[in-house]
Amino acid sequence: MTAFTVESCGPMTSLQDAGRFGQQRFGVSRSGAMDRLALAQANTLVGNPAGAGAIEFALLGGTFRLAAGAARVALAGPARLSRGGTLLPHGTSVTVEAGEPVTVSAAPAGIFSYLAAAGGFAVAPDLGSVSLQGRAGIGGLRGRGLQAGDGLPLASGPAPVGPELSLPTLSLDPLAPIRVVLGPQDDFFDADAIAVFLRTAYTVSPEADRMGYRLAGPPIPHLRGFNIVSDGIVPGSVQVPGAGIPIVMMADCQTTGGYPKIATVISPDLRLVANRRAGEAVRFVAVTVVEAQAAARERAAAIAALPSSATPVRGGLPGVEELLALNLAGAAVNALAGPC
Amino acid sequence: MAPPPGPRILACGDAALAVEFGETIDPALNAQVLALDGALAGCPGLIETVPTYRSLLVHYDPVEIGFAELSGRIRSLLGAAAPHRSPGRLWRIPVAYGGPHGIDLDETAQAHGIGPDELIARHAAPTYRVYMIGFLPGFAYLGGLDPSIALPRRTVPRLKTPPGTISIGGVQALVASIEAPSGWHLLGRTPVRTFMPGRDPVFLLGPGDRVRFDPIPADAFEALEAQAAGGAIVAELLEVSAT
Numbered sequence: 001m002t003a004f005t006v007e008s009c010g011p012m013t014s015l016q017d018a019g020r021f022g023q024q025r026f027g028v029s030r031s032g033a034m035d036r037l038a039l040a041q042a043n044t045l046v047g048n049p050a051g052a053g054a055i056e057f058a059l060l061g062g063t064f065r066l067a068a069g070a071a072r073v074a075l076a077g078p079a080r081l082s083r084g085g086t087l088l089p090h091g092t093s094v095t096v097e098a099g100e101p102v103t104v105s106a107a108p109a110g111i112f113s114y115l116a117a118a119g120g121f122a123v124a125p126d127l128g129s130v131s132l133q134g135r136a137g138i139g140g141l142r143g144r145g146l147q148a149g150d151g152l153p154l155a156s157g158p159a160p161v162g163p164e165l166s167l168p169t170l171s172l173d174p175l176a177p178i179r180v181v182l183g184p185q186d187d188f189f190d191a192d193a194i195a196v197f198l199r200t201a202y203t204v205s206p207e208a209d210r211m212g213y214r215l216a217g218p219p220i221p222h223l224r225g226f227n228i229v230s231d232g233i234v235p236g237s238v239q240v241p242g243a244g245i246p247i248v249m250m251a252d253c254q255t256t257g258g259y260p261k262i263a264t265v266i267s268p269d270l271r272l273v274a275n276r277r278a279g280e281a282v283r284f285v286a287v288t289v290v291e292a293q294a295a296a297r298e299r300a301a302a303i304a305a306l307p308s309s310a311t312p313v314r315g316g317l318p319g320v321e322e323l324l325a326l327n328l329a330g331a332a333v334n335a336l337a338g339p340c
Numbered sequence: 341m342a343p344p345p346g347p348r349i350l351a352c353g354d355a356a357l358a359v360e361f362g363e364t365i366d367p368a369l370n371a372q373v374l375a376l377d378g379a380l381a382g383c384p385g386l387i388e389t390v391p392t393y394r395s396l397l398v399h400y401d402p403v404e405i406g407f408a409e410l411s412g413r414i415r416s417l418l419g420a421a422a423p424h425r426s427p428g429r430l431w432r433i434p435v436a437y438g439g440p441h442g443i444d445l446d447e448t449a450q451a452h453g454i455g456p457d458e459l460i461a462r463h464a465a466p467t468y469r470v471y472m473i474g475f476l477p478g479f480a481y482l483g484g485l486d487p488s489i490a491l492p493r494r495t496v497p498r499l500k501t502p503p504g505t506i507s508i509g510g511v512q513a514l515v516a517s518i519e520a521p522s523g524w525h526l527l528g529r530t531p532v533r534t535f536m537p538g539r540d541p542v543f544l545l546g547p548g549d550r551v552r553f554d555p556i557p558a559d560a561f562e563a564l565e566a567q568a569a570g571g572a573i574v575a576e577l578l579e580v581s582a583t
Contacts, residue, residue, distance in 0.1 A: 027474050133477075137518075181352075183352070232352070232397025264352050268354075290406075293354045
């Protein structure tokens, strides 16, 4: 069994999988990847189940080195992967050897990227998941995120065989409206207040983390107070506290709360919110539950279809012509020029 | 038009719904929540449920079952299941009140025009009901507070309160597990860990359980805290379940 040694990484680097299920009744949030589609893409590229544990990077990247042997890895999300200083093509798995520095760049746009390794990481699940819930000290590497000097063991799987795989780069439209289903407490707001919510171009405030994204914009007036008897919160719940400024609850959100929730971001669109940076715009558009569930089924089908959409790459790495065909000419030029 | 009889079923996005039995803190509503929670077990597409004071949050997989179909199933279960459930386990939880363990004890007593000892006596007198476990792991939200010591939340919340904090906010009482922000009034601390990763059980309390507070001297806290750190459950189980 070999391991990746963490040489450096950003402060918000952690193990995340599809989430922790069945524990919310005990106050434990679901956690899991902020961008489930990117997690699925990284895992698919190395032949793992879509929801397996991977390293989540937030804005900043990191550098890793394999202690022994070889390992197949893949990065999905806006960050870029390089090996020994050479930039690798986007959305393609790569087999790395012991000692080579493997570097994840900072995100040029968006926030969250995922590094998966074939066979997964050999970290024991905590309450059913490897996802870090930092505040509770659950999951991750001994209850915390990754730090320089950590060893992250790989599950001892068979040596990587077969061609590397490639998938089209995920789109992350920074202007796409965020679809919400109104409620469950939309009756705490009148029609004018709901119109403010749906017509405003909010921006993400600097108070945004894995628990929730506080927005900035005009306040939404409450119709009958802002205290409710605490009830359940889901990732995507849009809480409107006393000051009237909405907060979108995210993967590590508290399980219950006492503020009315004007709407709920639909799960396929949570990755779009997650990847908006402080100062970037968020506009909401209301859809029906039926439309929301059609979108959720479509997303589930797209994730299920990832393995069949992955295309083998000949000779381990694509040639220049293939890169050109993949519209990665810029990356190819950089790779040929080497670090400058 | 009159609302349909029975609880409201509210969509929480594409993958959850809330079955809302009322908007108040009421043991009868909470019993209905727990009865539905039990009746839903094994429902197709169900992922997990979160019982709260007066509603049941149901997480489900929209690939397996749609909102309308699940709502219909829930309504039929409501008609069939009689909300009967015997009272849950009864726990005695030691609490060191006041001083460094409960920095708001004196102020809270003053707000009610009583002495700190009287406040402790009134806080420790009732048998509380655990309405829900929520917010953060193992945080037990209790009902049954003596209304004569109820106090609205602080206007400025504290960013950090210690693990094991025993506090009140409005008519609610709380047993906290880990360090957390809070706008409630801190009356004391318990060495009991209602959440402890790696211990069996990880979570001590569940909705429907009952709790009594047992005042202990401040100097007894540290010894119990050390036992709890070693994995001991320093709460006492007084009744497994009422008959």
